[in-house]
Structure formats: C-alpha cells, structure tokens
Amino acid sequence: MSAGADYPSATYPRRGIVGAVYNSIADIGAAVLSMFETLGDMTLFAWRTFAWMVLRLPRRETLYNNMYQIGVLSLPVVALTGTFIGMVLAVQSFTQFRAFGLETQLGGVINKSMLRELGPVLAATMLAGRVGSAMAAELGTMRVTEQIDALSSMGANPIQYLVVPRFLSCLLLIPSLTIMAVFMGVVGGTAYCIFILDIDMQHYTSNAKDFVENWDLFYGVVKSIFFGATIGLVSCYRGFHCKPGAEGVGSAATTAFVQSFVLIIVLDLFLSILLDTIYMSIWPVSPSMFSS
DSSP, X not given: OOHHHHOGGGGSOOOHHHHHHHHHHHHHHHHHHHHHXXXXXXXXXXXXXXXXXXXXXXXXXXXXXXXXXHTGGXXXXXXXHHHHHHHHHHHHXXXXXXXXXXXXXXXXXXHHHIIIIIHHHHHHHHHIIIIIHHHHHHXXXXXXXXXXXXXXXXXXXXXXXXIHHHHHHHHHHHHHHHHHHHHHHXXXXXXXXXXXXXXXXXXXXXXXXXXXXXXXXXXXXXXXXXXXXXXXXXXXHHHHTOOSHHHHHHHHHHHHHHHHHHHHHHHHHHHHHHHHHHHHHHOSSOOOTXXX
16 A cells, blocks of 8 residues: 555645644644754753763863963953943933933942943853854864764764863853953943043042942852853854754854853843842842932
C-alpha cells in the first residue's frame, strides 16, 4: 500500500479559513517547541561550561589573550559612550529641574542613574555588540570549517578550550567596563553641568555626594556580572550551533547580539526588583535628594 493511501490527509493540503487557522496554530506550536528545545540545549551548554570551569581552568595564555580582546580593547568605546551619555542626561534633565529651581540637584540624578542603570546596561550593550557578535562569528566560522570537530578528534574538549576562556573573560571584566562607563558618565555630566550650564560647583558636588551611596555601586556591579555571564553563554552557544555557510555565520552573530540584548533588558528588570527588595529590607528609609 502506498504512503498516500496510509495518510490520505498528507496529499490534500487544507485551504480557506480553516487551513489558515490550522497553519497558524501549527506555526505557533513549532515556534514554541523550538523555543523550549533551544532553552534546554542552552541549559545543557551552560552546565557543561560551568562543569569545565570547576574541573580544569583554561591555560593562562589563552585566558589572557581573551581578556585583552574582550576587556582592554573595549575600554575606548565604553569610555567614549559613557561620557556622552552623561552629557545627554544632563541636557535632558536640566530644563525640568530648572523649572523647579533644582539645578544643583542634577548631580544626584546623573550619578545615581549612571551607577544603577545606564552604566551597567551601557557596558553590557557595548560588550554584546562589539564582543558577543565577534565571538559568535569566530566560533561559527570554526564550526563551519570543521575546526571544532578537529579539536574533538584530537582529544581536546571544545567547551573547555574555546568557551570557558571567553566566558570567564566576559564574566570577570564586565564589572571593570561598567565602572569605567559610570566614571566617564559622571565626569561628562559634571563637566557639562559646571562649565556649560554654569551650575555652582560646590552645591552640585555636595548634592551629588550626599545622594549617592556605596550600595549604588554594588547595585550596578552585581547587575553587570549577570549581564556578562549572559553575553558569554549566548554568544558562544550561537557560535557553536551555527548553520552551514556564510549566511549561517552572519545569522549567528546577529542572533547572538539580539538575544543577548533582550535578555539583558529582562534581567535588568528582575535584578532591579530583587536588589530594591533587599535594600528596603535592610535600610527601610532611603536618602532623599530634597532633604535639607
């Protein structure tokens, strides 16, 4: 008996409204199944990465080279972007604060915004765009040219040799990039407020110092650690699972950046809620920028 006789529905495609609804449901189901499959595969990939971090650390030469590529070479773009973000924040806030006669309070707003949100998210976005895409493209090219298979055939574990150094570099160096972005943003905002907007330096710096706490720096650094881990895992995963051909490599680089950025924003929300809850449980009363 032929296959058509066994499955007569396969030879008659559904048409009309019923067929459109059927195809839409099938597409949604396929997308959901693909999402869960990717999530499970990425979880196993992360587990293997963490296991190799415990079993054997990478060679120093490999780790230092990745740290240089990921951290040191990212400093200029992070510093430059952070400086202009601080200036833009000053420009956008000045008009509203001047309407209430609170120009000297700009320092507290700029510094707290850079420490808690803009610094970590900015550094993570720059790292995802500059480093995450490059890692995905590099590992994708190695997958397409069968270099990863060659490593496995020689007895080396690709996760331990290729993924762990990149993951550790992202994890360890993004706090430094975040601090650099925050510092340059604070410097840029302060310089613009004092020298361009002609705000009194003594009152500006006094209010900025009183409104910012050590917790704010801890707040941003903790976020950046999670962001760095996300960028490292997503970028390496996308590179390892690259589709064949030049199109596959380009798609892996693009997907790595987009997924990293979306996860950064989602993590930012939940980490903000968690850290604010912890802060309020320890220090119920936070400092006010309008207190005398």
